Every structure is written in structure tokens, then in C-alpha cells.
Amino acid sequence: MILSNANIFSQWLESTSGLGYVLVLILIAALYLGFFAVAGLMLVLMERRVAGFFQLRLGPNRVGPWGLFQTIADALKLVSKEIFIPKQADKFLYKAGYYIVIIAALIGIGVIPFSRQIQGFDINVGIFFITAVSSVGVLGILFGAWGSRNKYSLIGAMRSGLQMVSYELSAGFAVVTVVLMAGSLKMTEIVEAQQSTWFLFKGHLPAIIAFMIFIIAGTAESNRVPFDLVEGESELGAGFHTEYSGMGFAYFFLAEFINMFIIAALTSTLFLGGWLAPFGITDGLPAQWFWGMFWFFLKTGVIIFLLMWFRWTFPRLRIDQLLTLEWKYLLPVGLVNTVVMALFVWKDWLIDLGKIFGS
Amino acid sequence: MIDLKNSVQSDIKTQEYFLNMGPQHPATHGVLRLILKLDGETVVGIEPDLGFIHRGIEKMCEYDTYRQIIHLTDRMDYLSSHINNEAVALAVEKALEVEVSDRIKVIRTMMDELTRIASHLLWWGVMGMDIGALTTFMYAFRDREMINEIMEETTGARLTMSYNIPGGVMFDLHPGFPKRVKEFIKHMRQVLPEYDRLLTGNIIFQKRMKGVGILKKEDALNWGATGPVARGSGLHTDIRKRFPYSAYDRVEFEEAVEEGGDNLARYQVRMREMYESLDILEQLVDNIPEGPYQMPMRNLIKLPKGEFYQRVETARGELGVFIVSDGKKNPYRVKFRSPGFSNLNALLKVGLGWKIADLVAIMSTFDFVIPDIDR
Numbered sequence: 001m002i003l004s005n006a007n008i009f010s011q012w013l014e015s016t017s018g019l020g021y022v023l024v025l026i027l028i029a030a031l032y033l034g035f036f037a038v039a040g041l042m043l044v045l046m047e048r049r050v051a052g053f054f055q056l057r058l059g060p061n062r063v064g065p066w067g068l069f070q071t072i073a074d075a076l077k078l079v080s081k082e083i084f085i086p087k088q089a090d091k092f093l094y095k096a097g098y099y100i101v102i103i104a105a106l107i108g109i110g111v112i113p114f115s116r117q118i119q120g121f122d123i124n125v126g127i128f129f130i131t132a133v134s135s136v137g138v139l140g141i142l143f144g145a146w147g148s149r150n151k152y153s154l155i156g157a158m159r160s161g162l163q164m165v166s167y168e169l170s171a172g173f174a175v176v177t178v179v180l181m182a183g184s185l186k187m188t189e190i191v192e193a194q195q196s197t198w199f200l201f202k203g204h205l206p207a208i209i210a211f212m213i214f215i216i217a218g219t220a221e222s223n224r225v226p227f228d229l230v231e232g233e234s235e236l237g238a239g240f241h242t243e244y245s246g247m248g249f250a251y252f253f254l255a256e257f258i259n260m261f262i263i264a265a266l267t268s269t270l271f272l273g274g275w276l277a278p279f280g281i282t283d284g285l286p287a288q289w290f291w292g293m294f295w296f297f298l299k300t301g302v303i304i305f306l307l308m309w310f311r312w313t314f315p316r317l318r319i320d321q322l323l324t325l326e327w328k329y330l331l332p333v334g335l336v337n338t339v340v341m342a343l344f345v346w347k348d349w350l351i352d353l354g355k356i357f358g359s
Numbered sequence: 360m361i362d363l364k365n366s367v368q369s370d371i372k373t374q375e376y377f378l379n380m381g382p383q384h385p386a387t388h389g390v391l392r393l394i395l396k397l398d399g400e401t402v403v404g405i406e407p408d409l410g411f412i413h414r415g416i417e418k419m420c421e422y423d424t425y426r427q428i429i430h431l432t433d434r435m436d437y438l439s440s441h442i443n444n445e446a447v448a449l450a451v452e453k454a455l456e457v458e459v460s461d462r463i464k465v466i467r468t469m470m471d472e473l474t475r476i477a478s479h480l481l482w483w484g485v486m487g488m489d490i491g492a493l494t495t496f497m498y499a500f501r502d503r504e505m506i507n508e509i510m511e512e513t514t515g516a517r518l519t520m521s522y523n524i525p526g527g528v529m530f531d532l533h534p535g536f537p538k539r540v541k542e543f544i545k546h547m548r549q550v551l552p553e554y555d556r557l558l559t560g561n562i563i564f565q566k567r568m569k570g571v572g573i574l575k576k577e578d579a580l581n582w583g584a585t586g587p588v589a590r591g592s593g594l595h596t597d598i599r600k601r602f603p604y605s606a607y608d609r610v611e612f613e614e615a616v617e618e619g620g621d622n623l624a625r626y627q628v629r630m631r632e633m634y635e636s637l638d639i640l641e642q643l644v645d646n647i648p649e650g651p652y653q654m655p656m657r658n659l660i661k662l663p664k665g666e667f668y669q670r671v672e673t674a675r676g677e678l679g680v681f682i683v684s685d686g687k688k689n690p691y692r693v694k695f696r697s698p699g700f701s702n703l704n705a706l707l708k709v710g711l712g713w714k715i716a717d718l719v720a721i722m723s724t725f726d727f728v729i730p731d732i733d734r
Contacts, residue, residue: 056498226491315491321566
């Protein structure tokens with residue numbers, strides 16, 4: 001039924017026409033929405049368990065087996081809560097805020113290849129598309145904060161704007177170094193190019209620098225400690241979503257976790273070979289789509305754990321330190337690194353395990 | 360050469376605005392309200408608004424007997440409750456010219472130091488939280504729990520102990536006290552370096568702390584700052600060293616003084632004080648002398664006419680108790696000189712010109728307990 005190398009979703013679409021085509025489109029969208037909700041909830045649960053692990057406590061373990069249903073119960077509670085809109089709020093912007101944030105996060109997921117066969121849509125500028133879409137999310141934060149007429153929200157949103165504009169650049173340059181190696185912006189081709197060696201090892205020195213820059217910039221873009229100035233709960237209460245309650249708050253919260261997932265997924269796709277098994281150890285097995293997802297989620301999970309490790313260890317930066325780090329250190333290093341990588345690719349100084357072992 | 364910085368600044372018109380920080384704000388650690396005047400994120404004016412937890416403790420004291428006053432002092436700086444109790448007890452003993460036994464002195468001193476460590480531990484945990492490192496809180500509370508258990512075993516209470524009474528302490532030490540304290544000392548000596556690895560050595564932490572919120576020596580002196588805040592600015596203000604009370608004249612310890620005057624200096628003072636407190640505990644735990652734990656004293660205490668003053672070093676600084684007696688069973692007037700109130704004045708001097716995030720960190724290193732400011 002499932003061909004080894006074709007995208008499942010495009011197969012479904014090709015096999016139908018007319019009304020069926022539309023139904024399949026809706027089905028795919030529903031699948032993604034379901035994944036979005038489940039992944040968001042599970043990430044929140046994982047965060048709380050990891051936090052417990054780091055903080056000498058257990059974390060949620062009462063609702064369902066190992067506390068698996070805790071976040072579902074929380075979500076139900078949030079759904080049932082009143083959505084309170086401040087009297088002076090600009091209601092349109094206030095509501096537009098969380099829709100923009102969540103739609104931006106949702107579109108971003110569509111391009112990420114979970115395995116060779118499972119990917120929402122594989123456009124030829126995939127990585128560029130994600131970079132573009134993820135920076136739209138900040139508009140939602142700005143809208144929401146401006147709309148809610150709260151000075152704390154506004155300070156948070158201004159910080160968010162600064163942070164996003166700055167760190168997009170570094171993340172972009174880190175992506176460019178990888179694209180130089182892959183020779184393509186298409187997500188599947190980037191992964192396929194790592195068949196013999198993952199880019200983290202293939203590009204050795206510049207790739208490792210790019211990896212580190214990407215992790216730092218990604219942490220900043222997903223507004224997590226040490227770059228969580230946008231929320232900065234000890235300074236700003238709750239930052240940009242101070243005035244949000246019920247599902248309004250939950251949308252921001254979910255979008256934040258999905259953004260973290262996107263960053264981790266991008267890291268594993270760009271540097272750690274995405275769905276590819278290390279040394280191809282599961283290549284001969286049946287159900288390749290499953291093994292692809294298995295490796296992809298394993299790698300993504302490791303990166304997510306790393307991000308959570310940051311969160312529960314580091315203090316927060318100050319706004320000027322944040323900008324200093326970006327404009328004085330990361331960006332120049334990233335620029336030089338891109339040039340170095342171009343040189344390496346040109347002179348073919350890359351490490352290709354496939355060539356070395358002759359396989 | 361064009362002054363680039365100023366030329367850019369002068370072209371941009373910015374408007375200052377007010378931000379109401381508190382009384383319910385996570386960083387004010389209670390119900391302190393600061394009205395901040397901000398230029399962007401830079402603090403250009405601070406106006407404190409006090410009184411949200413004012414309970415009139417000083418006035419209430421005028422209607423209570425000297426034995427009852429002690430229970431009120433628990434509720435001022437609740438993290439140094441034992442030391443507050445001791446201040447009143449010492450003042451009353453001074454007025455009556457009662458010399459307490461060595462055992463009482465040693466018990467009080469040990470409890471003081473345990474209280475001080477507990478307070479500093481809580482401060483350390485919350486300090487981490489204030490600058491965004493949430494994990495410190497749990498670590499600090501794990502270790503603070505050991506002190507609470509020691510306290511509970513002997514005094515029956517964990518936070519507001521009311522353990523001191525005029526002329527002694529309420530109960531004798533629990534037989535397991537020395538063993539537990541020894542265990543605690545051993546444990547603390549292991550975890551304090553761990554704290555340094557977790558927070559102090561972190562580069563972000565160092566950048567946030569070093570050179571931020573400098574309190575000059577003169578300002579500290581002028582504004583009456585005491586405790587770790589003043590000692591972070593190089594002032595030797597430790598009452599335990601300058602005006603020894605209880606058993607502090609018979610133990611050897613170093614007064615933790617740092618010259619920097621910045622956040623890091625205040626932080627280091629408190630970290631060092633925890634080590635010093637452990638030293639004091641170590642010297643005393645094996646040498647608790649025998650003797651009565653209460654001196655014989657009348658049930659209804661009447662002080663002679665006159666004015667009496669006693670100062671002690673709480674975890675936050677100098678606490679002064681000033682009692683005016685007219686010979687009756689109640690004091691005519693009681694005045695507490697609380698460390699937090701004077702330190703708050705110094706904060707208003709220090710906090711200007713820094714970002715909001717820095718103000719939060721500075722407030723954290725000043726270690727306010729709001730009931731201590733308001734009373």
C-alpha cells in the first residue's frame with residue numbers, strides 16, 4: 001500500500017479528484033490539528049516532568065497512568081474558563097493576537113518532514129518558508145500585547161519584537177551554512193543529502209558552530225529561558241499574555257511549545273539527519289515510514305530535552321545583554337562562519353563518511 | 360569627532376511613563392508597592408508606597424505585657440523570627456539586670472545561626488527565581504526543610520517559633536538536637552559548593568550581578584543601611600562582632616565584608632555568612648553547657664522606669680528594640696528599628712538608572728521582608 005519513497009499525503013491527493021480531493025485535504029488538516037494539540041499537550045507534560053526531574057520533585061503523576069492525562073485535564077479546565085477581555089482592550093487586536101500566533105506555529109509544522117513518507121507539503125523553498133512563517137508569529141504577540149492595553153504586556157511585546165528581529169538573523173545564517181552543504185532549500189533534499197554523513201559531522205568545525213548558534217537563536221526565538229524576557233514572570237508578571245485567560249492564554253501557551261518543537265525539529269532535520277537512522281541500522285526493516293518517524297522524534301526529543309535543560313538551569317538575560325550577545329557575538333561569528341563554510345564546500349574539505357568507508 | 364551616542368539619542372523623542380509595580384507583583388516579595396517612572400525600560404524614578412501590611416505592632420505592644428510582646432515580634436521579619444524574639448528578651452533582661460545562664464546563651468546563639476542560615480537559604484532560592492533560574496528555589500527549600508525540622512523538634516513550630524522568653528527559652532533542647540545539627544552542618548558543607556556550581560559560577564548570573572546596583576559606602580552610611588547590604592559596601596556593621604550579645608563573644612567567626620557594593624558583593628556576603636554560621640554552629644554544638652534553660656523570673660514582669668535599648672543582628676541587618684517603661688506591666692512605648700525600612704531607603708538611591716530587570720535583581724539582593732518594613 002505505502003510505497004517506500006513517496007509522500008503518503010500526496011499519494012492520497014493524487015488518488016482522488018473533485019469532492020474527494022477536498023475531503024482528503026480536510027482530513028490531512030484535521031490530522032495536523034490533532035497532532036498539534038496532542039504534541040502541545042505532551043510537550044507541556046514533558047516539560048513539567050523534566051522540571052520535576054531537575055528540581056528534586058516528581059512533577060504531575062496523579063491523573064492517569066504516570067500523570068499522562070494531567071495536561072488534558074488542564075486543557076479541559078482552561079476550555080471551561082471564562083474568557084475575560086479587559087474593558088479597555090482593543091478587541092479585534094486582542095483576539096487576532098492568539099490566532100496569528102497559533103496559525104503561524106501550525107503552518108510551520110506543515111513543512112517539516114516527519115519521515116520520508118510523512119510530510120504535509122514539500123515545497124522547494126521549505127526551510128526558507130519556515131523561517132518566514134515563524135517570524136510572523138511575533139506579530140501576534142505584538143497585536144495581543146498592544147490590544148490588551150497593559151503596560152506590562154507592552155514591555156513584554158517590545159522585548160519580543162527586539163528579540164525576534166535580532167535572532168532571526170543568526171538563525172538564518174546558521175540555516176544558510178547548512179543549505180550551502182545541502183545545495184537545496186527543499187526539506188526532503190536537505191535530509192537526503194545527509195544520507196552518508198549528518199551535516200553536524202560533515203561540516204565539522206563550521207557546522208558545529210552553526211549548530212550552536214542555531215540552538216541559541218532557536219531558544220531565543222521560542223522565548224525560552226535564558227531568553228524568556230518576553231514573559232519574564234519575575235519582572236513582568238506574565239509579559240505579553242498577562243491579560244489573557246482561559247483558551248486565549250492556552251493558545252499562546254500551546255503555540256510557544258509548538259514553536260519549541262519546530263526549533264527542535266529543524267535542528268534535527270538540518271544537523272542530525274532528520275528521519276535517517278544512524279549508520280542506516282534500520283534501513284532494511286519493513287514499515288520505513290514508522291522507523292523514519294521513530295528516529296525523527298527521538299532526535300527531536302533529545303533536542304527538546306536539551307532546551308528544557310537550559311530552561312531549568314539558566315538565569316535570564318537582561319534586554320541589553322540579549323542584544324549585545326546577538327549583535328556583537330552571534331551575528332559576526334555567524335557571518336564569518338557562513339563564509340568559512342562556503343570555502344569548505346568549495347574546496348571540498350568536508351568529512352564524508354560514505355567516501356571514507358567506501359560504502 | 361561627532362558624539363554619536365548623544366546625537367542619536369537627542370533625535371528620538373521618548374515619553375516617560377509610570378508603571379505600578381505591586382502591591383501584587385512577584386518580584387516585590389509581598390505587598391510592597393513601587394511606583395516606577397520609566398524611560399523605555401530604564402528606571403528614572405522610584406516612589407515606594409508602604410503600609411499594605413501595616414498591623415500597628417508597635418502600638419499593640421503598648422497594650423501587652425512583656426511576655427506577650429515577644430509573640431508579636433515573630434510577625435515582623437518572619438524569616439528571622441527567633442532573632443526578633445531574642446531582641447525583646449535581651450532588652451527586658453537588660454532592664455531587669457538579669458544574667459542568664461551559659462546554656463541559655465548558647466541555645467539562643469545556635470538557634471540564631473540556624474535561623475540566619477534558613478533565612479539566607481530562602482533568600483538564595485528566591486534570588487535565583489527573581490533572575491529567572493527557577494531551580495534554585497527547590498534546592499534551597501530542600502535544605503531549609505532540615506532546619507525547619509530541627510526547629511520543630513525543639514520549639515514545636517517551624518516559622519514563628521516564639522521560643523525566647525524573658526529570662527531564658529521556652530523549652531529545653533530536644534535530646535536529638537546536637538545530632539541533627541551535626542547532620543545538617545555536614546549536609547550544608549556539601550551543598551553550598553553545589554549552589555556555587557549551579558548559580559554563582561554561571562556566566563549569565565555573573566553578568567547580571569557584577570557592577571549592577573552599586574551602593575556606595577557613603578550612601579550606605581547616610582541611608583542607615585545595615586546587615587549584608589551595608590557589608591556588601593564595605594561597612595563593618597555586624598552587631599554580633601561590634602556589640603556581642605548572647606554567646607557571640609565566645610565564638611570565633613569572621614565578619615563577611617565585601618568592598619564591591621554591587622549585587623554580587625551583597626550576594627557573596629550572604630553566601631559567606633552561611634559558611635560563618637556553620638562555623639559558629641560547629642564550635643558550639645559540642646560545647647552546650649549544662650545549666651537551667653530558664654532563669655527564675657516573676658510571671659508578671661514589670662520593668663523599672665527608664666529607657667532601654669537592645670540591638671541584635673538579624674539576617675537582614677540591625678534590629679533595634681527601644682522600650683520606654685513607666686514602671687507598669689505594659690511598656691509606655693516600644694519602637695523597633697527594623698533593618699528592612701532603612702535598607703529600602705538605600706534601594707531608592709541605588710535603583711535609579713537601571714533596567715527593570717536590574718531593579719528586580721537589586722531588590723532581591725536587598726532581601727526585603729515586607730512585614731519587616733511595614734510592621
